Amino acid sequence: MGVKRIYEEYQRPILGLISLIGLVAVWEFTVTYVIEFNPFFFTKPSHIATATKELLLGDRLWRDLAISSRAFLWGFTTAVIVGIPMGAVMGWRTRVEYTLDPFFTALYASPLVALAPLIILIFGVGLTGKAVLVFLLAVFPFIFNTYTGVKSTDQLLINVVRAFGGKERHLYVNVILPSTLPFIVAGARLAIGRGIVGVIVGEFYAASEGIGFAIAHFGDTYRLPEMFVGIIILSIIAVLLTEALRKFELIIAPYRAEMETR
Amino acid sequence: MVPYIRAQNVNLTFRPKNRDPVTALQGLSLEVGRGEFLSLVGPSGCGKSTFLNVLLGLLRPDQGEIHLDGKKISGPGYERAMVFQEFGLLPWRTVLANVELGMELKGVPASIRRERASELINLVGLTGFEHHYPHELSGGMKQRVGLARALATDPEVLLMDEPFAALDAQTRDLMQAELLQIWDRTKKTVIFVTHSIEEAAYLSDRVVVVTSRPGRAKKLIDIKLPRPRDYEMRLTPEFNDIKATIWNSLKDELISRGIGDGR
Known part of the structure; x- marks a missing residue:
């Protein structure tokens, strides 16, 4: 060795x-x-490290994180609960597909963060406004990926289950759900990124707390090392969530694990 | 005597959206005896597979009906099971779970399911692969799973839709020999669709030549070769005569479709 x-x-x-x-x-x-650098406009790793230590020891950062996480979790969970069934019905029932598709496609394609001022105006600067923003950004990847997954279900496998006496509910459980699962996980990956953007934009725009507010605030006050800490923490959270998602996929779909390592 | 399976004057036309309708079957009549091994050969697109799907109950004929043991076929049923050309294994299920599929849908208790599935996996020579996933298997092994799965619900009739077409020639020879052994042991009625004259002649009691589309039974050929059959039998003059008879009947159909390229 x-x-x-x-x-x-x-x-x-x-x-x-x-x-x-x-x-x-x-x-x-x-x-x-x-290069000589101006600490007002740029910073360096050793300064960021010092700032990290200070922020991690204080409690402000943790409170900001908790506040942003709540908004994210509410919005994201709602996106899962609404997006997956909606996508599934769109994929399975042509009439629903034709009715909703133009509307959703337009929304998915447009930069929804542009709606942030309106959302905040309607739902307020607190938890609700941010959660709605997260939901709006995160729901479409779930809808469209579930829809695509259901649509691309192998007709042969549907026939196989029907041939062995399967009814419609058996098709859902034995074919459509498992073959759609990888699509949903891929959608979740997109939704995590978009959802984080939702929280941050909501807090940039109007808030007095939260990690997005903290980043904006440190930027406004030229505390660049602290600002970088916020950004790095966000990246770490995004990576951890994506990684957790991958682990989750391996648990619920072990056959894909073996396919990937091949 | 009433035949075990009787198809009378079956017509079926596909009417796809925005395209011309295609008549796949027209006036197809056929009788099959219990325990018989019957093959359907015909040009591609002649409706053989369509007929199998009608027998399976996934497609309904526009006209005519098929009776099995005196009862009209109106949907899938446990007395029939299909072995699919492209295997049709569920990729997220292990070999064992794939073989259990039919029994599961039938409501067989888990412990009985497991035991029966293990027996069948043994029968098709896949012991030791119970917990493998389909993507880890070769084509021949996948079709063994397909065969075990079809046998698992203990059907009376085995429908086989070009089951060995996706396999290489040697695996194919091997699978044919094993299918004959299993057929001999289980005494199922087999309806086998194939492109291969040789395969049809080697396996069957009778071969039905199906006309080019719309398909109907053109000629019935009895294969009077003794059983059990072995590979060497394919080298005898009798076997060649049978192949020639099938070929002569099939030739016109290929030519009439303009695809008589000597296949």
């Missing part, structure tokens, strides 16, 4: 880590020794 073996085994995380460390090192080195 030499170093080479270990490297081959963990090639992916090792190379990923090297590129990350490399980027930070180059950044720090450049702004320390190569």
Whole structure:
């Protein structure tokens, strides 16, 4: 068991880590020794590290995170509950599809964040306004991916289940749901990103708390290291959520796990 | 004597949206005896598979009807099971769970299901692969699963829609031999659709040549070769005579469709 073996085994995380460390090192080195920088407009990793420590030890950041998370969770959960059944019905019933498709396609394609002022106006600057914004942004990936998944269900498998005596409910459970699942997971991945954008935009626009507000506030007051902490924390959260989603998929669809590693 | 399966004057026309209707079957009549191995051969697109789907109960004929053991076929039923050309295995189910599908839909208790599925997996020679997923299997193994799944509900009639067409030639020979063994052991009635004259001649008691579209039974050929049959039998002059008879009947149909390319 030499170093080479270990490297081959963990090639992916090792190379990923090297590129990350490399980027930070180059950044720090450049702004320390190569280019003079104005701390009002730029910062460097060591300053960010100090700011991170301070913010993590304080309680303001944690409160902001809790507030943003609540809005995100409400909006996202509602998007799941509404989006998946709606997409499924659209995929299964042509009449529903034809009725709703133009409307949804237009909404999905348009930059919904432009509606943020209106949403905030109607639902207020608190939890509700932000949750509605998250919902609006996150629901369409669920609708369209579920719809596409249902539509692309293999007709042969439908025939197989019917041939063995399956009724309509058996088709849902044994064919349509499992074949749509990967599409839904892919939709969830998109929805996570869009939902985070929803929270942040809501808090940029009008709020006095939340991680989006914190980022905007630090920016406005030229506290760039602190601002970067907020941004980095958001990326980490997005990555963790996406990773959790992947693990979840492997648990509910183990056959795909084996397909992926092939 | 009333035949076990009797198709009388079956007509079926597909009417796809925005396209011309296609008459797939016209006046197809056929009788099959209990326990018989019957093959349907005909040019591609002649309606053989359509006929099988009517027998299965997934398609309804516009006219005519099919009786099985005196009862009219009006939908899928447990006395019939299909082996599909493209296998039709559920990719999210293991081999074991795929074989259990029909029994599950029939409401057979889990413990009995498991036991019977294991027996059948053994019968088709897949012991040890119970917990594999379809994508981990070769084509031949997938079709073994398809066969085990069809046998699992203990149907009287096995419908096979070009089951070996997607397999390579050697696997195909092997599967044919095993199918004959299983047929001999289980005494099912088999209706087998194929493109291959040789396959039809080797497996069947009778071969039905189906006309080019719209399909109907053109000629019935008795295969009077002794059973059990082995691979060497295919090298005998008698076997070649049978192939020639089928070919002569089929030739005109291929030519009439303009696809008589010697296949």
